[in-house]
Amino acid sequence: MNALTAVRETVDAPAANRRRAVLALARFEAGRLLLHPLVFTAAVVYSVWLLWPGGSPQESFPVLQDMDRETQIGLELIGLAALVGANGAVLRSRRHGTEAHFGTLVLRPWQRTCAHLLSLVPLVLLTAAVVAAQLVRALTRPGVVGHASVNELATGPALVLLFAVVGVLLGRVFRSSFAAPLAVVVVIALTFVFGVGASGAEGFRRLSPLAFDEGGMPLPSHLMGRPAGWHLLYLAGLVTLTGAGAVLVSGGRSAAVKATAFGALAVCSVGAVLQSLGPSDALRAAREEATDRPSSMQECHRRGPTTYCAFPEFTPWTDEWDTVVRGVRGLAPDGVKERRLYVRQRVFATDGPSGPGSGTRPAVPSGLHWAEDDRAAGTPDAIAAGTAWGGGEKEIALAAAVAHQLVMGHGPRASSAVMCDGRGVLVFWLATQATEHTEGGLHSILAHSFGGGASIPSPADGLSAGLVLRDHEYAVVRALLDRPRAEAGARVKAEWGQLTAEGVSTERAAELLGVKAPPLTDDDRQWGCQ
Amino acid sequence: MIRALVVALLAPTWRTLPWAPLAAGGTLGLALVGAPALLPLTLPPVVLVDLVRVAALSGALGAAFLLDDPAGHTTGAVPTPRLLRHSLRTALLLPLAAGWWVAVLAVARLAPASGAGLPYGALTVEAAALTACSVACAAGVLRWGGGTAAGSTAGPAVIVLSASLAAVPHRYRLFVAVDDPHWADVHRYGWAGLLAAAVCGWFAWSLQPTTRRPVSGGFGGRRAFGAAGSR
Structure with a gap:
């Protein structure tokens, strides 16, 4: 053994260094994700669509309690692009045969998963800014009426986060790039087919990440019965559960992660049950x-x-x-x-x-x-x-x-x-x-x-x-x-x-x-x- | 000569088909169309048609991985032309895909909605066009991008294609509702045209290029094993 081949005794880097490394990786991946061809294209197409002049004359008279949930559908498309992008980022080292090199770095696999999860934050903040801009634009129309719901407005960015986290989880579970496109198909089926067209099973319909209520004229906001708050709670539970699952799968089996996963499962179930209860008697009477x-x-x-x-x-x-x-x-x-x-x-x-x-x-x-x-x-x-x-x-x-x-x-x-x-x-x-x-x-x-x-x-x-x-x-x-x-x-x-x-x-x-x-x-x- | 080559290649090609993506895409498609019958869930006919379309997309995504060959780097140097290798893979897929599609339509019939009225012929043209686009896209990725794994690019590309076909203004839309007055025209010209274009694309991109690009150039050059792959 000489100075070159000696095994270093400290295998784990100091916690502060690891944290810095996680953040550095997250920053890098965040930039890559924003510039991923699919995510970038989806964001550009959506922005152009939002800013396209013309449109229906009713856009000059927005009803905020309808406008708030109309922000969600476009963001779902960005979310699906983020699913594929985040999945590609997790699988990149495998695709390029550089997985082994990461063994020499300070980060364990689960810490890299954490970095990938953190890298989603800028994209989510960006989508939240888009929603805020849409709200401001509606509010500045002279004919604006009604009240927007914060929960409905937050659902769009939450969808983006959920889908991107699912992309990370899929990358950790299936070491192949075909899982992400198939997951996109599942989401498309859930929202555009079951979420729209299924009649009867109201509770089931609400389990779809994006629940439509289309077709009618706007209602006064005090008559709206969409369980937007419970649905957001359900989504938050799903996001946390999926994220904790990704960390668990990549080897971060600490008690804290397990507790987070169980807690998220509980939150998710509570949200799922409460959102399916339907309107209260008082609301029905009103x-x-x-x-x-x-x-x-x-x-x-x-x-x-x-x-x-x-x-x-x-x-x-x-x-x-x-x-x-x-x-x-x-x-x-x-x-x-x-x-x-x-x-x-x-x-x-x-x-x-x-x-x-x-x-x-x-x-x-x-x-x-x-x-x-x-x-x-x-x-x-x-x-x-x-x-x-x-x-x-x-x-x-x-x-x-x-x-x-x-x-x-x-x-x-x-x-x-x-x-x-x-x-x-x-x-x-x-x-x-x-x-x-x-x-x-x-x-x-x-x-x-x-x-x-x-x-x-x-x-x-x-x-x-x-x-x-x-x-x-x-x-x-x-x-x-x-x-x-x-x-x-x-x-x-x-x-x-x-x-x-x-x-x-x-x-x-x-x-x-x-x-x-x-x-x-x-x-x-x-x-x-x- | 070619015949002997084909016979010799059949079994190894069959073995090296990307079974996991094909099976996953196929199973997901069947599960989606089977869901209304299993749950049970009543869908209006318009939505049931959309569900069958999503199942077709799922199958097409599986097919996007058809030309993936982890050993592609080694076959680039053999005298067997790429067109023949691609043709063999595609020919092996065809009967499988046809059988799977018949199963999808049969399962869709079981749905509680009025499934008997599904426009089978038109939906088959759509599914064929989507699958052809998917395989053509994979051939294009191999031709222009290099490497051996085309599915990870071709799959999302097919999703983007489908999303654009559904989202463009009504005049250019190919995914029209079943009660749309343009239904027949869209299938006769739009989908059939897309199918023909995809087959042409598949053929053109499966031809072996006669000139080689320098190894350092192109975005294939950045791949781990270099660009001296399956061109």
Whole structure:
């Protein structure tokens, strides 16, 4: 034995050195992870998608209690990229045949695992910054309403962390790179197939890391029933359990790690059980009341002759609604335009964990006590308004309901009112002229509808009746839209009495408005007129 | 000559197929489509179609490892052309993949949803195209990246490809819903075109390059065993 081959007696480096080595490795791996082709691409694509100009007009009127969970889906994709990236980092030394060299370094395998786990922190912080930026952007929109949930906002970064930690664990359990892509497939199946489509097993659906509740209109935040806090606890338990598992598998079998794993398992189970309990009885009762008799939960604000009643969170939209209502009123003659009108916000909240998520709902307020509730609240025959706003489609839906009220003196009675007379022409024309966006809104509705005729949906997403015209009536509307607005407006004001008389035919209305009605076709006769 | 070579190579190629990834991908695919029947869980037909697609992706991921050959460095120097080696591996995979796919569709039929109405033909074209892309990608990685393990790059690449095919604007989307009016066109032109392109890519990248890049160049040169591998 000489100085070169002598075995050093201190096999373990001092703890402080080891800690520094772990941190140095973590720093290095963190940089590699951020620049991993998949992670980098996913982050760039997601950022571009977020910053892309345009988008739906409803983005200008974000509802924070919906916006918060919409931050999660994009981050799940970054998380899946991080899963593959972290897995590749753990397996890198094996892939390149340098595993043996690590035996000469100060770090044991489990300490290297700890470094890999620590290396995920910068990416998670980065995703948290992205979520914060999304929140700030939503908050600075002029039409923002509602309340964001911190738990929902934190779920996205937690997903990224969970998936990346799973990548580390897989790298320690399976010494091959095929485990990570297959894990990605499992996650995709869990979220996009079972998480979205499975009906029945609510508790099972919530076990998926990302639980969707899509499809319905936004609800007031006090009616939201998503167990976001318990789900976050469940995710935190999973993250800790997976991380502790990775350390255990790579040889760090100390009592502290084992205790952490057991504790995490307990936390995870508690979260899983509590998140599957479903909404409380009090919440169910509140939802029924909000659906059936919303007046007790709403605030009313008067703007001129119109009173707007909405859930308190949504009252900032009152002036937006009023712009549309005043637009319709301005087209009516004196004596009509001052008529008292009431607009009341409607929700359908009695279904699913956070509202109308899973399908079944009555098409129209059958069985609801709206009329009774409206009379009791002093807002008879209130026009329905929804919980989503922004863009021509929403504006023309409200405008059409207001126009119907002014022309007919009451709201639509049937689930979908087919208007086969001159009054239908008038209602549609008024609706298209209410604001500068409404005519474009009608064209965009018609662009993605099929079948004959023209329809304008309910302003409250199917909770009240939409309006339908046959091709015969819609042709007159189109002819009228080709006329100068001022001329058509003057005729409407002058002939209002005759145009709104009961039984005025489409031909007569066309004549009064100075356009021609096409002949009635067989298709037109097929419609069941109201 | 070629015939004798093929016969001689069949058994060793069969033995050296990457059984673990193939089996893992196949088993996961079967488990996914079997889950609704086992749990039981009622899925709407649209979602069941998506589930079968995810199973196809799982199988395609297994196939991404098809051309992985730990002994690839030693076969680079033999006179047997790479096209023949790749063809043999692919030919051995085909009957296995076909049998597996029939099993996936059969299991999907058992799901509580209206599985009988699954568009079997269209889904088969999708699965074939995905698998072909996967193997072509692996051939491309071997051709351009060097080394012997293409799956660790080709697998994630196939996931990225599938994600982009599902996420691009509707006009260019290949993963359309089963009730989409463009369903037939997308399969007749989009998926079939992708399948044809993948087969062409596989062929082009399986050809042995006639010129060698210098050993120090390219990103294969950084690998532990150098770039003098299976080119």
